[in-house]
Amino acid sequence: MAFSEKDLAKFEELLLKKRKELLDEMGLHGERFTSTVRDATGDLSSYSYHMADQGTDNMDRELAFMFASKSGRLVYHIDMALKRIKDGTFGQCQGCGKQISKARLTAVPHARLCIECKSAEEEKKAGR
Ligand SMILES: [Zn+2]
Numbered sequence: 001m002a003f004s005e006k007d008l009a010k011f012e013e014l015l016l017k018k019r020k021e022l023l024d025e026m027g028l029h030g031e032r033f034t035s036t037v038r039d040a041t042g043d044l045s046s047y048s049y050h051m052a053d054q055g056t057d058n059m060d061r062e063l064a065f066m067f068a069s070k071s072g073r074l075v076y077h078i079d080m081a082l083k084r085i086k087d088g089t090f091g092q093c094q095g096c097g098k099q100i101s102k103a104r105l106t107a108v109p110h111a112r113l114c115i116e117c118k119s120a121e122e123e124k125k126a127g128r
Contacts, residue, residue, distance in 0.1 A: 002099045003091055012085050014109045019078045022071045074110070081110040093117055 003011075066072035084090040091100050095117030104111055113121065 003102075007102070008085050008090060011090065011105060011109045012082065014106070015078050015082050015085075018109070019075055019082075022075050022078070026069065026071050026075075077110040077112070080112075095121070 066076055081090065084092075091102075091105055092098075093100050093114040094112045096114065098114055100111055100114045104115060111118070
């Protein structure tokens with residue numbers, strides 16, 4: 001693994017701090033959210049699919065609420081990053097599988113993509 005336990009602890013701290021700021025900003029108290037998101041699957045596509053499919057479920061309402069705001073989506077990405085710390089896949093680019101640089105992760109600890117994949121993604125978006 002590319003990051004030491006100490007590095008991971010530092011990233012986790014950054015993520016938790018950011019998460020708390022966001023939840024405070026949204027006027028939410030973290031506890032319920034924590035259990036909801038932690039129990040859910042880490043796969044974003046099945047997540048959205050599930051949401052669309054069973055919109056009446058209580059948990060889905062919370063998720064829909066979360067996804068309705070930019071801060072909420074960021075909380076979700078932070079939770080996924082925290083999950084990756086536990087999984088041991090933190091810092092791995094989800095586009096090309098390469099290691100994301102420590103500098104980038106320090107700036108954006110919830111980053112899913114390395115700089116190259118990120119700019120490729122943004123170019124694709126801009127070109128649409
Ligand atoms: Zn990449």
